[in-house]
Amino acid sequence: MADQATIPVTVLTGYLGAGKTTLLNRILSENHGRKYAVIVNEFGEIGIDNDLIVDADEEVFEMNNGCICCTVRGDLIRIIEGLMKRRDSFDAIVIETTGLADPAPVAQTFFVDDDVRARASLDAIVTVVDARHVEARLEDSHEAEEQIAFADVILLNKTDLVDGQELERVRQRVRSINGHAKMHETQNCDVALEEVLERGAFDLDRILEIEPGFLGEEGHEHDDNIASVSLSSDAAIRPELFMPWLRKLTAQQGQDILRLKGILAFPGEEQRYVVQGVHMLLEGDHQRDWKPDEARTSRMVFIGRNLDTAALQKGFDACAVRAA
Amino acid sequence: MATLAEEQGLVHRYGRHLSLGAEPTSLLWLGTTAAVALGDGSVRWIADDEDTHETPVHAGAILTACRHPDGAAIVTGGDDGRVCRVALDGTVTELGRFERKWVEHLVASSASGLIVAGVGKEAVAWIKGARAPSHRYAVGSTVGGLALDGKGKRLGIAHYNGATLVYGTNAGSGRVALNWVGSHLACTMSSDGRYLVTALQETGLHGWQLPELRDMRMSGYSAKTRSFSWDRKGKWLATSGDMRAILWPFEGKTGPMGKAPLMLAERKGTAVTQVAFHPGGEIIATGYSDGAVLLARLADDVTILIDAGEADGRGTSITVMDWNDEGTRLGWGEENGRVGILNMETRT
Numbered sequence: 001m002a003d004q005a006t007i008p009v010t011v012l013t014g015y016l017g018a019g020k021t022t023l024l025n026r027i028l029s030e031n032h033g034r035k036y037a038v039i040v041n042e043f044g045e046i047g048i049d050n051d052l053i054v055d056a057d058e059e060v061f062e063m064n065n066g067c068i069c070c071t072v073r074g075d076l077i078r079i080i081e082g083l084m085k086r087r088d089s090f091d092a093i094v095i096e097t098t099g100l101a102d103p104a105p106v107a108q109t110f111f112v113d114d115d116v117r118a119r120a121s122l123d124a125i126v127t128v129v130d131a132r133h134v135e136a137r138l139e140d141s142h143e144a145e146e147q148i149a150f151a152d153v154i155l156l157n158k159t160d161l162v163d164g165q166e167l168e169r170v171r172q173r174v175r176s177i178n179g180h181a182k183m184h185e186t187q188n189c190d191v192a193l194e195e196v197l198e199r200g201a202f203d204l205d206r207i208l209e210i211e212p213g214f215l216g217e218e219g220h221e222h223d224d225n226i227a228s229v230s231l232s233s234d235a236a237i238r239p240e241l242f243m244p245w246l247r248k249l250t251a252q253q254g255q256d257i258l259r260l261k262g263i264l265a266f267p268g269e270e271q272r273y274v275v276q277g278v279h280m281l282l283e284g285d286h287q288r289d290w291k292p293d294e295a296r297t298s299r300m301v302f303i304g305r306n307l308d309t310a311a312l313q314k315g316f317d318a319c320a321v322r323a324a
Numbered sequence: 325m326a327t328l329a330e331e332q333g334l335v336h337r338y339g340r341h342l343s344l345g346a347e348p349t350s351l352l353w354l355g356t357t358a359a360v361a362l363g364d365g366s367v368r369w370i371a372d373d374e375d376t377h378e379t380p381v382h383a384g385a386i387l388t389a390c391r392h393p394d395g396a397a398i399v400t401g402g403d404d405g406r407v408c409r410v411a412l413d414g415t416v417t418e419l420g421r422f423e424r425k426w427v428e429h430l431v432a433s434s435a436s437g438l439i440v441a442g443v444g445k446e447a448v449a450w451i452k453g454a455r456a457p458s459h460r461y462a463v464g465s466t467v468g469g470l471a472l473d474g475k476g477k478r479l480g481i482a483h484y485n486g487a488t489l490v491y492g493t494n495a496g497s498g499r500v501a502l503n504w505v506g507s508h509l510a511c512t513m514s515s516d517g518r519y520l521v522t523a524l525q526e527t528g529l530h531g532w533q534l535p536e537l538r539d540m541r542m543s544g545y546s547a548k549t550r551s552f553s554w555d556r557k558g559k560w561l562a563t564s565g566d567m568r569a570i571l572w573p574f575e576g577k578t579g580p581m582g583k584a585p586l587m588l589a590e591r592k593g594t595a596v597t598q599v600a601f602h603p604g605g606e607i608i609a610t611g612y613s614d615g616a617v618l619l620a621r622l623a624d625d626v627t628i629l630i631d632a633g634e635a636d637g638r639g640t641s642i643t644v645m646d647w648n649d650e651g652t653r654l655g656w657g658e659e660n661g662r663v664g665i666l667n668m669e670t671r672t
Contacts, residue, residue, distance in 0.1 A: 052384075054403075055424050057444075059465055061484055064506040064526050074484065074507050074525070075466060082403060082426060085347045085363035086385040113525075114547060 006121040007084075008198050009093045011106050013147040014128030015137050016099030019157040023128060023189040023196070024096055032193060037083050037090040039076070041098040052090055054079050058098060060105045063112060067254075067280050070112065071105040077113050084119050092198055093120065100143055103127075103150035104258065104278060111281040124199050127151035127181075128189065131170050132161040138173065148174055149226045149258045149303045151181040152203040153196055160187045179228040180206055180261070180301045204261060204274060204287075226258065229307045231300045235320040236267040242319040246275065246282065249315065254280030256307065262300035265290065267321055275300075333617070333631040339666040342376060344368050348657030350389035352398050353648035354412055358655040359398045360644070360663060361386040367400065367410050370655070370665060379414045382406060390430040393437045393452065393476075401427025407441050407448075419450060420457050429467055433476020438492050440479055442467030447481045449492050459495035463488050468508050469522060474515030482508035482522045487532070489520065502532045504539065512552040512561070519561075519579055523549035527565060529572075533579060540581055542572060551598045551645075555605040560586070560622070562599040562608055569596050569610045569620065589620035589627050598645040598656065611642025615658045630654070631664050 014020045027036060037052040061074040076095065083093065097106060103125060110122040127147045130137070137144035148154065154174060159167055167185075174183065182203065184191045242264065250257060260277040275284035290296055300316060329337040346364035353359075358370040365382035367389075382402030389400045397411040399419070407420040407427055420427075422443045429442030437452025445466055451458040465484035472479055472492065479492030484507050489500040507525035514520075521531040521540075527548055531540035549565035560571045561580075568587040572580040589596070589610040598611035602619075610618050615633030620626070633639035640659035647654050657663040 054426075057466070059484065061507045061525065062505075064524070072525075077525070078428065078466065079426075082385065082387055082428065085349055085387065086365075086403075088346070088364075089384075 006117075006119060007087065007090075007093055008123035008200070009080075009095060009110070009120050010123050010197055011095045011097065011103065011125045012128065013097045013101065013103050013106075013125060013150070014099065014155075015130060015133070015141070015144045015147065017133070018099070018128040018130040019155070019186075019189045020096060020099075020128050023126075023155065024094065026189060027094060027193060027197065030193060034092060034197075035090045037093045039079055039093065039095045041096055041101075052083070054083070056095070058101060070108060070280065072109040072112050073105045076106065076109050077116055080116050080120050087119075092123070094197075100141075101147075102143055103147055107150060107259070107278045108281055111276075111278055111283055124152040124196070124203055125150050126153045126155065126196050128155045128157050129170075129174060131156050131158050131167060131185075134170055135173065145177060145226050146258060148177045148181075151178055152199070154178065154181045154183045155189055155191055155196075156183055156185045157189055158187065159185045177226045177228070178303055179230065180303070182206060204263065204276075226303065226305055227307060229302045229309045229312055231302075231313050231316045233298045233316060233320045234295075235322070236296065237264045237298045237316075237319050238321055239264075239266050239273070245315055245319055246277075249312075250277055250280050250282055253304075253306075257302055257304040259303045260300065262298070263287075264298040264300075265296035330629070331632065333629045335617075335631045335664050335666050338668065339664060342370065342663045342665075344376075344657070344661045344663055346661050347385075347659050348644045348661065348663060349386050350398075350400075351644035351646050351655045351657055351663070352389060352391050353646060353653065353655065354391070354396065354398070356648060356653060357412060358648075358653070358663075358665060359389070359410070359412075360655070360657060361389040361398070361400055362661075365402060365404075367398065368663075369412065370663070372667065377414075379410055379416065381408050381410055381416055387426060387428050388430045388442075390432045390439075391434075393432050393434045393439065395434060399430055399432060399439055401430050401441055401443075403427075405443075407439075417455070419455060420448065422448075429470045431470045431472050431479075433472050435474065436472075436476030436493055438472065438476050438479075440470055440472070440492055442470050442481070445483075447479065447490075447492075449479075449495075451493055461488070461490050461497075461499075469511035471511045471513040471520065473513045473517035475517070478513065478517045480511050480513050480520040480522075482511040484508070487511060487520060487522055489534070500535075500537070502537065504530050506530070509548065510550055510552065512554070514554065514561070514574060515558050519574060521552070521561065523552075523563075523565070529563065531579070533581075538581075540579065542570075542580065542585070545570070547595055551596075551600075553599045553601045553608070555601045556603055557605060559605075560601070562601060564596045564599050567591070567595055569599050569608060571608075571622070586622065588622065588625050589618050591616060591618065598642045600645045600647055600654070602647055603649060603651040609645060609647065609654055609656075611645045611656050611658075613641045615639025615642060615660075615662065617642065617645070617654075617656050617664065630666055631656070633658075634662070 063070040271286040346362040350361040384403035405422040439450040469482040486503040491497040508522040511522040528543035545565040551564035571586040594612040617630040645656040
């Protein structure tokens with residue numbers, strides 16, 4: 001888990017032409033008093049001079065660790081390590097990915113590499129979606145769907161180019177893929193930057209705001225579409241049951257689970273336990289004390305393909321302390 | 325009662341500490357002067373009983389440095405894409421400039437006069453005396469590490485899915501592809517050119533015995549290996565990446581194959597991040613993730629505390645460490661900019 005000393009990293013994804021570069025240029029040019037080291041892809045068109053722009057070449061490496069879907073961005077490991085030699089010269093890191101990039105290797109880099117984890121933490125994945133073209137993109141590209149699925153923050157951009165009916169349809173479509181991300185509807189990526197950058201644990205807490213049952217209720221089409229499943233339990237969760245369940249689940253269905261997040265109340269523990277995962281990779285840690293007025297509800301969100309809501313809820317419930 | 329030197333390390337009696345204010349990325353000796361390359365782009369010179377002086381060199385961080393083949397200077401590579409010769413007297417000569425690239429690896433040989441830099445997906449070579457790049461070898465992915473043999477001719481280039489061997493002094497050199505799945509990082513070659521060893525992203529080492537190309541796997545590490553040190557006779561390869569220094573035996577026809585490594589200088593709750601053989605060969609210096617430094621004797625694993633590091637968990641990883649050629653001085657530096665120099669001459 002992120003501790004105070006790690007550098008926050010924001011990842012910008014989005015299909016070609018969605019408006020990533022517009023957002024990046026805003027981040028670099030606005031007077032926010034923060035210094036960003038920016039890692040851009042080699043096809044990027046940054047119009048701003050920034051002291052710390054680093055070209056990345058998106059070298060995706062397979063980890064030779066027996067985990068079939070485990071890929072990392074080798075270039076990011078090198079670059080983050082190199083940047084840390086001059087860490088006094090920036091406050092946070094922004095990574096821009098190419099439009100065709102699968103976000104999983106970027107996210108997995110922050111789980112897999114111990115040296116990166118010790119120095120940097122993934123703050124948020126921000127996905128810029130082109131309201132006008134996203135429906136067509138979702139038809140012809142897996143990446144467009146995965147970029148939405150991986151997002152913590154979604155900018156539904158270019159809303160001025162669609163009518164009200166179309167916008168509502170797109171909104172629903174994006175929500176059906178990822179129901180837990182914070183969504184902003186924008187025209188030239190005009191969102192307050194504090195909604196995008198250095199959000200810390202805030203986005204994790206959003207999973208508590210989701211009404212259980214709000215997602216994925218309408219009959220499951222068993223197709224390849226990505227969907228979100230939200231689980232909750234008012235009874236405390238027993239770690240000795242929960243951990244093996246989650247490990248087994250991700251070992252068996254990790255290829256279909258793109259992301260998972262959870263906030264858990266363990267019996268008799270004053271601190272919230274948080275877990276995060278990407279495919280088969282998991283990490284968890286105690287986060288902070290439960291507030292006195294906070295309901296100790298344990299929640300989990302899964303985003304992926306072929307998720308069986310009923311089976312997941314049943315498995316989760318089986319980890320809960322039984323009523324006496 | 326224990327003396328200060330016993331409790332906090334010999335450096336308190338026979339050396340000194342300096343705070344350089346930036347992360348040391350290389351520490352190299354020119355005679356009795358230590359050159360410390362820093363994350364702020366400068367080189368700091370530390371000579372006996374003198375105040376340090378500073379040579380600004382790069383616009384960003386110095387990512388790598390090695391001794392210049394002429395022995396009177398160091399060569400530095402920065403995230404500003406420049407390769408520079410930096411002399412003891414403070415003269416800086418630019419040897420190369422690679423726009424928007426990082427220079428992440430440098431090796432050089434006093435035997436051949438060759439200098440090689442790892443710049444993106446290329447190994448760039450300067451032949452003896454060259455003031456500009458002489459030739460380049462492109463590999464399929466970013467260079468993860470470079471190594472030269474004792475003659476300074478055979479060059480190993482580590483990269484994704486293996487390594488490539490060339491004759492670094494020869495622009496039209498043939499190539500030997502050494503294939504092994506994985507991302508290969510830091511690398512080293514035995515002085516006789518019989519072994520190339522790389523460190524893997526997944527931790528552990530991979531080695532090739534040359535010229536037979538026989539594969540060797542050396543696993544069991546808890547962290548990535550970043551530091552290699554050969555003893556003078558080429559009998560042992562010491563490595564970082566675990567709670568103890570791991571020393572692989574390279575004597576005999578098959579090197580470490582089928583043999584157990586020697587494991588030395590364990591320090592509970594920390595990990596070895598740097599290793600450096602004393603030029604005499606019987607003693608090894610080990611630096612740890614908490615800023616501590618020990619000397620360990622190979623024969624019996626008896627250790628001497630050189631530096632206990634800063635108290636109350638303020639210590640940070642040792643990132644650089646080396647002996648001078650005579651073995652009279654040991655220098656080390658940690659992530660937070662704290663540098664220590666042990667001067668063994670003052671003992672006699």
